[in-house]
Amino acid sequence: MTVRAGILGATGAVGQRLIQLLEPHPEFEIAALTASEDSAGKRYDEAAKWRIDVPIPDSVAEMTVGATTPEDVPDDVDLIFSSLPSSVGEEVEPAFCEAGYIVSSNSSNARADDDVPLTIPEVNADHIDLIEVQRDERGWDGALVKNPNCSTITMVPPLAALDEAFGLDRITVSTLQAVSGAGYSGVTSMEIIDNAIPHIGGEERKMETESRKLLGEFDGAEVSWHGARVDASCNRIPTLDGHLENVWTDTEADATVEEAKEAMRSYPTLDLHSSPEQLIHVFEQPDRPQPRLDRDADNGMAIAAGGIQETDGGLQFNCLAHNTLRGAAGASVLNGELLLERGYL
Template identity: 45%
Template sequence: MVKAGVLGATGSVGQRFILLLQDHPDFELYALGASSRSAGKEYKDAVTWKQTALLPDFAKGLPVEECKPEGRFADVDVVFSGLDSDVAGEVEKAFVDAGKIVISNAKNYRRTPDVPLIVPIVNPEHLSVVEKKIKDAADQGKPKPGFVICISNCSTAGLVAPLKPLVEQFGPIDALTATTLQAISGAGFSPGVPGMDVLDNIIPYISGEEDKMEWETRKILGNINKEGNEFEPLNEDSMKVSAQCNRVAVSDGHTECISLRFANRPAPSLDQVKKALSDYKCDAFNLGCHSAPKQTIHVLEQADRPQPRLDRDRDAGYGVSVGRVREDPVLDFKMVVLSHNTVIGAAGAGILIAEILKAKNVL
């Protein structure tokens, strides 16, 4: 069993990490970090638990410590970070400097050239950059280095899932539009999105979100440099991405209406597109990872699906649903993509990344 720690353990992402580590075959939750206000308490006394599942017994009595690579954190092999971005930068750096593997939900290092930005059902091959880092250190007789791996933004995860098999089979996408209808759980719960903003309403704006989607998509679908140690995102000309983000009255599950155009002519047929989506098997599944979805992409044929309330829990939230795949009068194809924002779009992605690292003997 790999010893795991959670940073930001009392927050909404931290609570999700803890739930996902319950009865996990690979990981043992060993250390919990939170603000100095919580440090020193047992977890059950520090947290305002707001999940639909009960606070697991194994976590209740765990001591909460400050977010430093010492105490119980000294003994962990992997750290899941649910920290807010205003503190994540410094804290995560301290853990990396102490030789820890940090899997972070924060945005701070996503654009750092040598940091993998991973959607585990999409681009686990990008982990080669950290594998190389470890190998180089070993070759040089240095101790195993720490590093950070970033989980993507939640709305990016849903977007790139169907793009990956399409790009693999039909070549580059040169234009992509996505209008999102995003769940409120992504904004946390104290207070998160105010009730008056969600009741009988839509908020047609999420700060920073569109830029994240546009940029992260190009990194995740992008390349690694020749040296194998840095990422080379696609440039804005070769892949134009336009996002419009909305917050809607949904608890969990981001719906995205997307359109795309392939660079190569002729474009594939509608049936080829659907088949590529249905046939896609993510590497995590092939590696036998515990949380990997049996079916990575569920292609739905009913006219009115996917729907968040009915379809968000496919494969425990690790599977992505795609419906209404059809030709688009402006670009080539349009479709509706649904992904579970707190699973494949946040904490769940972190767990699956760690499972992949373990399967690859990095952990």
């Protein structure tokens, strides 16, 4: 089965990554592109300032960009990928769902809503069935599915492995986040060169709430959020791609370093097209992972972990993921693959 897919916000940074991942995809076909009113009606190669280090696919370059409304997307599109700013997504995405489209969204709006699946397929694939609750409550023929924030995606798989093995009481994280996470114009060179910015607006709250929802239990009707306390400090540094994070945990059961490494290494991946061969790569070297060296593991879809140490009451570790691949566009594509596997498309 080939799924006809549309991309909302196709000219932006994540939209370009979605094109990069979807154009050669064996299960998805790019059938519609939308962007702002300034871009609507133009050829894609005229509307987009292409910044990916591979050429624009010829088939996409010649496509006409539409406006971001359900009326401008063909009826035979099966799945919508959204990379809209959250202020736009909160208005536009429900309109697409009401019109019968299934939306796999990277935008931050609605992630905490009780009836919206927030999923990392390897961690909480069962949460996807919140779609049934959502449709009953909202009367939609379509559906809205979210992937979490790029910094949350980086730490949750290792945390899920530790929680399954030892239980988690408290999580503290300090991030070192790449500039691409702010978009192409989000941080100027004068702000970030020779500098670090010890605050990213709204990011701490996203990490603190989204991680608890992702690690929660779904009983078929609702998600009970994980009870661990989560505290986050988010920092922007002058790397291009790859969010590096320092994480401290208090565990319910005692855990040795070797037991923690084994829990992460053995945490299962999935058999979806974009799934990494191994979800969590564990390094023995104390100075790994590093963004430049490790962000592209398994086509940028793996999580890297290292520096695992015992602490008083728990464990400390470092983790890393490619923020625009695993943390954004790739996460939305993986959710689309999960929707297909579970029969929602």
